[in-house]
Amino acid sequence: MILCLAAALPLAAQQYDLLIRGGRVIDPANEIDGVMDIAVQGQAIARVARDIPATQAKKIIDATGAIVTPGLIDLHAHVFGYSGSIFPDDTALYAGTTTVVDCGGAGWRTFNEFKETLIDQAQTRVLSFINIVGHGMIGEPYESDVTDMDPEKTAAKMAEYPDLIVGIKTAHFTGEGWPAIDAAIKAGELSGKPVIIDDKIFTNTGRTSKEKLLGKMRPGDLHTHAFNDRQVEIVSRFNGKVEPYVWEARKRGVLFDLGHGGGSFMWPVATKAAAQGFYPDTISTDLHTSSIMGPRSDMPNCITKMMALGMGLPDAIARSTVAPAKAIKKFPALGTLGEGKEADIAVFRVEKGVFALMDAWKKKLLATEQLTPILTVRAGKIVVDVEGLGFPEWQEAGDYVSIP
Amino acid sequence: MFRFPRLAPSAWSARLLLGIVAALLIAPQSAAAQTATAQTATPQQVTAAEPVVYDVLLKGGHVIDPKNGRNARLDIAIVGGRIHRVAEHLPPAQARKVVDVSDYIVTPGLIDIHAHYDVSGPSLSLNPDHNSLRNGVTTAVDAGTSGWKRFEEFKKDTIDRAETRVLALLNIVGAGMYGSGEGEPENDVAEMDVDAAVRMVKKYPNIIVGIKTAHYQPADWEAVDRAVKAAELSNTVLMVDFHPKPGRGYEELILKHMQPGNIHTHFYGRLTPQIDENKRVQDYMWKARERGVLFDVGHGSGSFWFRIAVPAIQQGFLPDTISTDIHKSSIMLPHATLTNVMSKFLNIGMTLEQVIERTTVNAAKAIRRYDLGNLDEGSVADIAVLEVERGRFPFVDSGRAKHIGDRRLNAILTVRAGEIVWDLKGLAAEEFSNVGPYSNFK
Numbered sequence: 012m013i014l015c016l017a018a019a020l021p022l023a024a025q026q027y028d029l030l031i032r033g034g035r036v037i038d039p040a041n042e043i044d045g046v047m048d049i050a051v052q053g054q055a056i057a058r059v060a061r062d063i064p065a066t067q068a069k070k071i072i073d074a075t076g077a078i079v080t081p082g083l084i085d086l087h088a089h090v091f092g093y094s095g096s097i098f099p100d101d102t103a104l105y106a107g108t109t110t111v112v113d114c115g116g117a118g119w120r121t122f123n124e125f126k127e128t129l130i131d132q133a134q135t136r137v138l139s140f141i142n143i144v145g146h147g148m149i150g151e152p153y154e155s156d157v158t159d160m161d162p163e164k165t166a167a168k169m170a171e172y173p174d175l176i177v178g179i180k181t182a183h184f185t186g187e188g189w190p191a192i193d194a195a196i197k198a199g200e201l202s203g204k205p206v207i208i209d210d211k212i213f214t215n216t217g218r219t220s221k222e223k224l225l226g227k228m229r230p231g232d233l234h235t236h237a238f239n240d241r242q243v244e245i246v247s248r249f250n251g252k253v254e255p256y257v258w259e260a261r262k263r264g265v266l267f268d269l270g271h272g273g274g275s276f277m278w279p280v281a282t283k284a285a286a287q288g289f290y291p292d293t294i295s296t297d298l299h300t301s302s303i304m305g306p307r308s309d310m311p312n313c314i315t316k317m318m319a320l321g322m323g324l325p326d327a328i329a330r331s332t333v334a335p336a337k338a339i340k341k342f343p344a345l346g347t348l349g350e351g352k353e354a355d356i357a358v359f360r361v362e363k364g365v366f367a368l369m370d371a372w373k374k375k376l377l378a379t380e381q382l383t384p385i386l387t388v389r390a391g392k393i394v395v396d397v398e399g400l401g402f403p404e405w406q407e408a409g410d411y412v413s414i415p
Numbered sequence: 416m417f418r419f420p421r422l423a424p425s426a427w428s429a430r431l432l433l434g435i436v437a438a439l440l441i442a443p444q445s446a447a448a449q450t451a452t453a454q455t456a457t458p459q460q461v462t463a464a465e466p467v468v469y470d471v472l473l474k475g476g477h478v479i480d481p482k483n484g485r486n487a488r489l490d491i492a493i494v495g496g497r498i499h500r501v502a503e504h505l506p507p508a509q510a511r512k513v514v515d516v517s518d519y520i521v522t523p524g525l526i527d528i529h530a531h532y533d534v535s536g537p538s539l540s541l542n543p544d545h546n547s548l549r550n551g552v553t554t555a556v557d558a559g560t561s562g563w564k565r566f567e568e569f570k571k572d573t574i575d576r577a578e579t580r581v582l583a584l585l586n587i588v589g590a591g592m593y594g595s596g597e598g599e600p601e602n603d604v605a606e607m608d609v610d611a612a613v614r615m616v617k618k619y620p621n622i623i624v625g626i627k628t629a630h631y632q633p634a635d636w637e638a639v640d641r642a643v644k645a646a647e648l649s650n651t652v653l654m655v656d657f658h659p660k661p662g663r664g665y666e667e668l669i670l671k672h673m674q675p676g677n678i679h680t681h682f683y684g685r686l687t688p689q690i691d692e693n694k695r696v697q698d699y700m701w702k703a704r705e706r707g708v709l710f711d712v713g714h715g716s717g718s719f720w721f722r723i724a725v726p727a728i729q730q731g732f733l734p735d736t737i738s739t740d741i742h743k744s745s746i747m748l749p750h751a752t753l754t755n756v757m758s759k760f761l762n763i764g765m766t767l768e769q770v771i772e773r774t775t776v777n778a779a780k781a782i783r784r785y786d787l788g789n790l791d792e793g794s795v796a797d798i799a800v801l802e803v804e805r806g807r808f809p810f811v812d813s814g815r816a817k818h819i820g821d822r823r824l825n826a827i828l829t830v831r832a833g834e835i836v837w838d839l840k841g842l843a844a845e846e847f848s849n850v851g852p853y854s855n856f857k
Binding site: 097098100101102104105132134212239240241244248274275277278279282300303304305307366367368369370371372373374375376377393394395396397398399400402403404405408410411412413414415 | 538541542549721722725743747808811812814836839841842844845850852853854857
């Protein structure tokens with residue numbers, strides 16, 4: 012035994028590249044919620060355990076008092092195609108978000124350009140819900156052109172990039188009836204992947220929330236913009252109750268996604284739904300140029316809003332990590348701090364104070380705590396470190412050039 | 416904007432006016448008195464006597480407006496997108512919206528004279544609005560991301576669409592920042608067409624404020640000299656990014672090649688010999704400053720080092736302008752937003768007033784946009800509301816070392832052309848529970 016230890020020591024000296032120590036690790040996929048250390052070796056998580064010796068790591072981050080989670084997954088973002096799309100690294104990585112799913116920016120005609128100009132360039136892991144519209148999300152008349160909604164060609168592009176394209180998006184269809192949703196679901200059937208729906212329920216569309224949720228959507232399909240009363244009627248306009256068909260849809264396995272956005276998060280809807288115990292299955296941002304300004308709806312902001320609505324922090328982290336990973340069928344590769352997985356890690360502080368949380372109408376709800384991102388690790392590398400936790404003070408660093 | 420309803424002239428007032436005219440003709444000596452009495456009854460005069468309605472009143476903030484020597488608790492009234500009045504105790508009853516900013520500093524909208532926002536161009540650029548307005552910046556100068564060849568595309572895709580006022584320093588390289596490796600455009604003297612650059616500057620005098628040269632590798636003066644020439648011919652400013660080489664020294668750059676009013680950016684860069692081995696500021700730095708050469712921070716991912724900036728500031732060599740060089744990599748670890756860069760200087764020996772001066776009036780002067788960087792009554796209402804937060808705040812530099820400071824500037828609220836475009840603390844927002852029902856359903 013002693014011999015074994017002695018033999019192991021030289022190897023143990025600095026076997027890890029990075030050690031995040033002493034934080035409260037919330038990793039719902041592995042049912043972890045407690046003070047733990049996380050060791051990273053190369054691009055992967057090497058060990059999650061209590062009291063990993065500091066001597067075993069080249070770089071140590073003291074996360075005492077902080078929250079450590081898997082890198083967040085935002086399954087509804089806009090980084091390509093759409094005119095309000097926004098480059099992800101400065102917005103996502105700064106928000107503890109290591110994976111974004113572009114929600115319908117590219118269609119089968121534009122996916123290759125999307126891959127070359129954006130997916131391959133960004134440090135953020137970028138995935139895609141491909142738009143059922145071949146031209147992608149480029150406004151009218153394209154998005155309502157049923158002749159450009161080709162399930163076969165869409166499914167063929169998905170088969171070409173099975174790791175990057177995680178499902179199909181349909182959105183903004185202004186015509187009557189079900190052709191857009193039917194085409195998207197057809198592509199979903201051909202590819203075996205989920206559909207995410209953003210569909211307005213104006214009175215003259217010939218569509219109802221009930222038929223959409225119960226008659227059209229399959230288990231595993233997602234409806235985004237859950238707390239907007241224009242996209243899906245979660246809460247009855249007449250009696251304020253969560254509609255029975257919504258509970259029934261949830262029982263069937265239809266998923267409800269937050270998709271906060273610039274116009275899709277409404278306190279009157281959210282507070283009523285939450286009071287009845289109805290929360291979104293997945294927390295996502297619909298982040299784009301305008302939503303990041305007014306409501307500032309990045310992932311930590313959306314999580315903070317869910318907490319203000321009564322959702323516990325561990326639950327909110329689950330709906331921002333393991334739940335979206337499962338929804339896009341990327342679990343257990345993503346959304347977990349499992350040993351051997353790619354090291355995407357986020358570190359936050361829970362700040363106490365008074366925080367104004369804005370909805371789409373610029374109306375505020377005052378909250379007493381806020382989740383603030385401070386450090387992000389992407390594929391084993393520290394990419395954001397607001398507090399410089401991973402770096403020395405300059406007075407101690409001599410004639411430093413670039414500290415690793 | 417509210418206006419008092421204009422009354423249709425009635426028969427009696429028309430008769431009264433006729434009477435005044437008659438009185439003027441008959442008795443010129445008493446005309447003034449009569450007119451004054453008569454005019455109080457005219458509709459126009461009623462309008463003027465009615466108080467102006469402010470669109471927004473920023474109440475009770477500590478206003479720091481270096482151009483106008485203001486450093487006091489003052490209110491700011493905004494009417495029609497412009498600054499109407501800056502004074503004590505402006506009446507809240509006259510305002511449609513009153514925003515209590517008494518916990519904060521209120522300054523002219525900040526100006527970042529070195530940014531990269533040519534989103535449809537070279538890959539280093541970021542989106543301007545959220546990186547500017549969320550940091551109190553209302554005017555950002557794109558520093559040479561594009562040259563004359565694609566400037567108009569940059570204008571159409573980004574400048575014309577941004578809420579931020581985006582101005583530009585045109586790269587002397589026609590192609591813009593498309594690489595400075597071997598054989599790439601930024602090293603190609605043939606790309607540096609002075610006349611073409613000057614023509615483009617003159618075509619957009621309200622947007623292009625000058626010329627930029629950067630990243631040129633060969634050890635000669637071609638890039639700098641052509642850029643100086645283009646700035647001269649277009650009568651605009653020049654910003655220089657320069658790495659010294661044997662035969663192309665820094666002293667010669669700032670004492671001979673650069674002209675008064677030209678700006679050297681990245682002057683805290685590790686490869687710029689601004690201090691000697693004993694960390695003493697070189698004599699030629701002071702001489703160049705005396706000549707009128709300006710020194711700009713341009714923090715970036717490789718141009719701000721505490722080990723250089725701290726001794727220089729201790730010796731009194733302060734930057735003329737504070738800017739970010741914000742782009743895809745400087746935004747990451749060093750987090751070079753303007754409030755972050757200002758906070759760094761606030762924590763290494765500069766005062767709040769000095770830091771604000773260098774991001775408002777000094778920045779405006781450096782790019783010769785004297786209309787900007789101030790809270791003049793009548794000027795476009797670009798305003799930043801900043802918080803000086805106290806606590807323990809580490810800041811990371813380009814070399815990834817940190818300085819632990821005790822103050823941090825946070826951008827709380829930003830007004831651009833009279834509109835509140837950023838409101839971190841919801842100061843201008845109502846609580847949802849205090850307003851009636853609202854819905855998106857149609």
